[in-house]
Amino acid sequence: MVKTKSTALALLGVMLFAHPVWAWFAEGHEVVAIIAADSLTPIAKSHVAQILGVSAYTVSVGKAMAAASIRPDTEFRADRTTPPWHYIDICLQDKEHDLPARCPHGNCVTAKIDEYAGRLRDGNYDKWGAAGDLAFLIHFVGDIHQPLHAATNADRGGSCQEVNVTPSEENLHYAWDDSVVVELEEQLSTQGPEATARKLEEIYPPASNDAAWRVGESEQIAWESHELAETEVYRALGIPEKACSLHSCDAINKSACHVKSCVHEARSAGCRPPAC
Numbered sequence: 001m002v003k004t005k006s007t008a009l010a011l012l013g014v015m016l017f018a019h020p021v022w023a024w025f026a027e028g029h030e031v032v033a034i035i036a037a038d039s040l041t042p043i044a045k046s047h048v049a050q051i052l053g054v055s056a057y058t059v060s061v062g063k064a065m066a067a068a069s070i071r072p073d074t075e076f077r078a079d080r081t082t083p084p085w086h087y088i089d090i091c092l093q094d095k096e097h098d099l100p101a102r103c104p105h106g107n108c109v110t111a112k113i114d115e116y117a118g119r120l121r122d123g124n125y126d127k128w129g130a131a132g133d134l135a136f137l138i139h140f141v142g143d144i145h146q147p148l149h150a151a152t153n154a155d156r157g158g159s160c161q162e163v164n165v166t167p168s169e170e171n172l173h174y175a176w177d178d179s180v181v182v183e184l185e186e187q188l189s190t191q192g193p194e195a196t197a198r199k200l201e202e203i204y205p206p207a208s209n210d211a212a213w214r215v216g217e218s219e220q221i222a223w224e225s226h227e228l229a230e231t232e233v234y235r236a237l238g239i240p241e242k243a244c245s246l247h248s249c250d251a252i253n254k255s256a257c258h259v260k261s262c263v264h265e266a267r268s269a270g271c272r273p274p275a276c
Contacts, residue, residue: 026073028181030066030193031200032142037062038197039206051120051130066193068135069142076128076136085112086140087149087157090226091244092234099219102246109149110218113140148173150222151229154245161239172233 038058040048049056052064076082088108090099103111116137119125125133143149148158155161158172167182169175190196234241 025178025181026070027193027196028177029069029073029139029142031181031197032145033065033069033138034062034194034197035201036138036141037065038201048134051134053131062194062197065138068131069138071132071135072139076132081107085109085136086143088144088222089152089157089246090150090222091246092151092153092230092241093244094226096223099223109140109144110222113137113144113218114216116140144218144221145225146176147225147229147233148176150225151233152246153234153239154242158233172237176233 046056054060054064084107119133161172163172165175165179188199190199
């Protein structure tokens, strides 16, 4: 099981720290949200409870955050401006200083984490309101920890790379979104997001030396996810490095990039609009 090195997650621009996370279909995002709820400070928990309209009990906040975490992949996907917000395409040959160029006009996951953390901190909500902005932030913090939301190898973050996995998935990206979570639950002998979250909390207790979230830290986490994609996904699977291509699949992968790869938009925030 691959996990990110970073343990700091941000919500509301306030003190919030959780464990390394996986995800990222509905159940994965719900696991992330429940762990995050358990790690909220009392002030942050009260703020979240107020926004989501629930009591400030941890269990209630966790359930509400879990429900909010999947909204960007369901009801908010109807707004066609939002899909690029879920990922940052970093080519395998890129260096860390290339990250700003991979987030044109602030339309990527790193910039959106900072934006929505700021909106919630300042009360400067956009058209989705406080609850919608919080849902985006919870979701994007999960997304940025998915290695293929921070890497591409001329394959749209693995969306055009066919794989043979159990449970069956259409492509490499979906395998990380879903099959990895299924395998994790089998290894942990858990079923459902709450049980999985609790088990992960037992295995990975919170670090005691966490510091406040800082603007720009999202780029650091994105780079760590990118490095994991390079070493633990592409290199581990023996997939050769291809020329940098951000907007379409290369010729080798074109036969694998079907419109159906983006049919299940409600399932995967990493699904790019088909262009090959």
